[in-house]
Amino acid sequence: MYYTIRWDGDSVSMLDQRLLPAHEVYHTCTSHLEVAAAITDMVIRGAPAIGIAAAMGIALAAVRMTVSNADEFRKELLQVCDTLGKTRPTAVNLFWTINRMKKIIESGTGVQDLKARLEKEAVAILEEDVTINRAIGRNGARYLADGDVVMTHCNAGALATGGYGTALGVIRAAVEDGKKIQVIACETRPYLQGSRLTAWELLQDRIPVTLITDNMAGYFMRQGLVKKVIVGADRIAANGDTANKIGTYTHSVLAKEHRIPFFVAAPISTLDPNTPNGDAIVIEERGIDEVAYIMGTQIAPEGVFIKNPAFDITPAQNISAIITEKGVIESPRDKGIKSVL
Ligand code: MRU
DSSP, X not given: OOOSEEEOSSOEEEEOTTSTTTOOOEEEEXXXXXXXXHHHTTSSOSHHHHHHHHHXXXXXXXXXXXXXXXXXXXXXXXXXXXXXXXXXXXXXXXXXXXXXXXXXXXXXXXXXXXXXXXXXXXXXXXXXXXXXXXXXXXXXXXXXXXXXXXXXXXXOSGGGSSSSOSHHHHHHHHHHTTOOOEEEEEOOXXXXXXXXXXXXXXXXTXXXXXXXXXXGHHHHHHTTOOOEEEEOOSEEETTSXXXXXXXXXXXXXXHHHTTOOEEEEOOGGGEETTSOSXXXXXXXXXXXXXXXXXXXXXXXXXTXXXXXXXXXXXXXXXXXXXXXXXXXXXXXXXXXXXXXX
16 A cells, blocks of 8 residues: 655655656655655645645754754754745645644754654644545535546545545545445646546545546536536635636636536645635746656647646635535635634
């Protein structure tokens, strides 16, 4: 059985998601700089998973630091927090876990005590995440009916979290309830999280999955072959507008046109009451090679102008419900996210 990320005492090990599905290889980080690079380079990705990785990067820096002066120790660790906070801008979970770790760093205890507490907190963040995802699954399973065909985009599964997943967690919980669910995984260009990761992890669990390219979604919806859409989120603004993988917005518009319920599944740590609406969410722009190349093969002419926004905003009015571990916000356009905070 694979794992997404593991704390090994003086290193952090993560399944190298750049190499899936062809190779199942674990990537070991022995410094916070290696963890930061792993997040930026997509060794690990998915909002909760990069939050866990950042927390472990901070703990790693702490346990390996040799300074004995508590003030100096704290100062260096706050710089570590800054470095990890600059890895990816959109998923708020990254900042949520860094802030959790900062609270401990800023509390006034000695170096040895801080090291132990930071290590404990990072491991707790990982373990809590799996419990949270199971609760999201339980809260969401009732929205899926026996026989449903459920479309998803990107990967909001075990690989994007500490385990079990958010959107895929809801599907897993429905399957555990004995419902027959078939999944349509959208390929998710340019980085192919749908084909490389979602299809891979569902096959591991023997959950029936059909892979389509992103531009086939409307075709299947129009034929009545998609009963629900469920996706994860990177940041949900106060009014319910949701940032998720590029292409999510397009699916939401198509779902609305075809009157297909569109669900977002996410932990409370993805909710950002300080961001009023989707327009205020920073969208990460990634390198053009992700568009110009597929797995090392050039697919665009040299010199062509390329854009690569990694996320888009699905407006709250296109979302039927936001499923969290603390409850479900039905019709978020009317209520925003207050009810679960
Ligand atoms: O660029 P990625 O692969 O980190 O993007 C991931 C997504 O957009 C996921 O849908 C989101 O983080 C939710 S993961 C539970």
